[in-house]
Amino acid sequence: MSATSATPLLRRVTPGRWAALAWLAGLLFTALLRMRLPGQEKADVLAGVVFLRWDGLTMLALAAALALRGSALLDRRPTAALGHLLAAAVLGSLPLGVTAIPLAQYLAVDVALYTIAANRPTKEAERAALLAIGVVLGHLAIRFLAGWTVGTTTALAVLSTAGLVWLLGRFARQNRLHAEETRARAAEQAVIAERLRIAREMHDTVAHSIGIVALQAGAARLVIDKRPDLAREALGEIETASRDTLAGLRRMLGALRTADDPGTPSDPPPDTPAVSALPAVSALPDMPGLASLDRLADTTGTAGVRVTVRRVGAARPLPPDIDLSAFRVLQESVTNVVRHSGADRCTVTVDLRDPETVALTVEDPGPVPGRSREVTGGGSGYGLVGMRERVGLLHGEFTAGPRPGGGFRVTAHLPVPPGAAPA
Known part of the structure; x- marks a missing residue:
């Protein structure tokens, strides 16, 4: 199926254009009803007495001008647009010689009612409904007081249609608000889950470092009398591991406190592409880093996606939290390629040329014809949210979106604090 289907095409038509089309369609239908078409006696x-006279045509032209003006205002000033369309409906009915405003002249008003009910606050929508009903009832009251014939049945049909359209608009608004609230809640839950995951991984990192400290302290205690040089070396390792752990904790706690600040930007946009949660990857250590990329590429190759790993710049040790976060971002991105892109290959680039930044890029060329995308049922659908949160907690930059030539690209820049202790 083509990406430019009928639904996006209809969505590109603005409410004002729909109102203009409804008015022109109603005017055409009204004219055809008053003409003898082929096959009719x-x-x-x-036709009314003045329908084809200069005064009748003048009133129809003025009504059309009011309707088109109201249609132009509908996207920016819907209440004013509704007033123009109601005036056009009344004025356009006068030369027709009818006993009530016909439904054909009220179609553009129905479009405006739906637009207001679907997009505006409750009080404004209720005022619009009362105004539309009041015009129809007022038109009937004037004819009744003047002693003219009143088209009650036609008026009831017009009012019933207007009420149904208004209710449909309110229903659409409630559905949209509920969907936005659900997306916001799901994105918030995804962020919380990712922060908990980061906290667990940070706990494992600290536990690993404390284990190293304990081992080195025990070794130093055993050799401090006989081999002070080895004890000095062990104490240096203890100092390095302790500083490393403290630096990682300070970075993480500072970022978490910043994220808890109400003034910080909230979740990413609701139109973030859906991706799955991280799967368990076999043959990887419990605390992987960028050194595990080759094993990740081998594992992904068994799933049918060839991963090319490019390393730019000289390899250097990184702080454990940054090394782990960089790997997790790359792992999630590659997982998304396998599950959602339909591509048969992707490129992972790790740029270490800047001593203060780790630059990560994952890009795929797009779906291969005939290759189906995996349909996942257990994923959270917010993998990009988790990656964005992980990078944000380290004060980095994250972008994800389609490539100009096709396919998808994920980039992340993780800052490396000056003087940070390496892994």
Whole structure:
């Protein structure tokens, strides 16, 4: 199926254009009813006395001008647009010789009612409904007081249609608000889950470092009398591991406190592409880093996606939290390629040329014809949210989106604090 289907095409038509089309369609239908078409002995509706006279045509032209002006205002000032369309409906009915405003002249008003009910606050929508009903009832009251014939049935049909359209608009608004609230809640839960995951991984990192400290302290205690040089070396390792752990904790706690600040930007946009949660990857250590990329590429190759790993710049040790976060971002991105892109290959680039930044890029060329995408049922659908949160907690930059030539690209820049202790 083509990406440019009928639904996006209809969505590109603005409410103002729909109102203009409805008015023109109603005007055409009204004219056809008063003409003898092929196969008919006479027209379905008798034309009014002034319908084809200069004064009748003038009123129709003025009504059309009001309707088109109201249609132009509908996207920016819907209440004013509704007033123009109601005036056009009344004025356009006068030369027709009818006993009530016909439904054909009220179609553009129905479009405006739906637009207001679907997009505006409750009080404004209720005022619009009362105004539309009041115009129809007022038109009937004036004819009744003047002693003219009143088209009650036609008026009831017009009012019923307007009420149904208004209710449909309110229903659409409630559905949209509920969907936005659900997406925001799901994104918030995804962020919380990712922060908990980061906290667990940080706990494992600290536990690993404390284990190293304990081992080196025990070794130093055993050799401090006989081999002070080895004890000095062990104490240096203890100092390095302790500083490393403290630096990682300070970075993480500072970022978490910043994220808890109400003034910080909230979740990413609701139109973030859905991706799955991280799967368990076999043959990887419990605390992987960028050194595990080759094993990740081998594992991904068994899933049918060839991963090319490019390393730019000289390899250097990184702080454990940054090394782990960089790997997790790359792992999630590659997982998304396998599950959602339909591509048969992707490129992972790790740029270490800047001593203060780790630059990561994952890009795929797009779906291969005939290759189906995996349909996952257990994923959270917010993998990009988790990656964005992980990078944000380290004060980095994260972008994800389609490539100009096709396919998808994920980039992340993780800052390396000056003087940070390496892994």
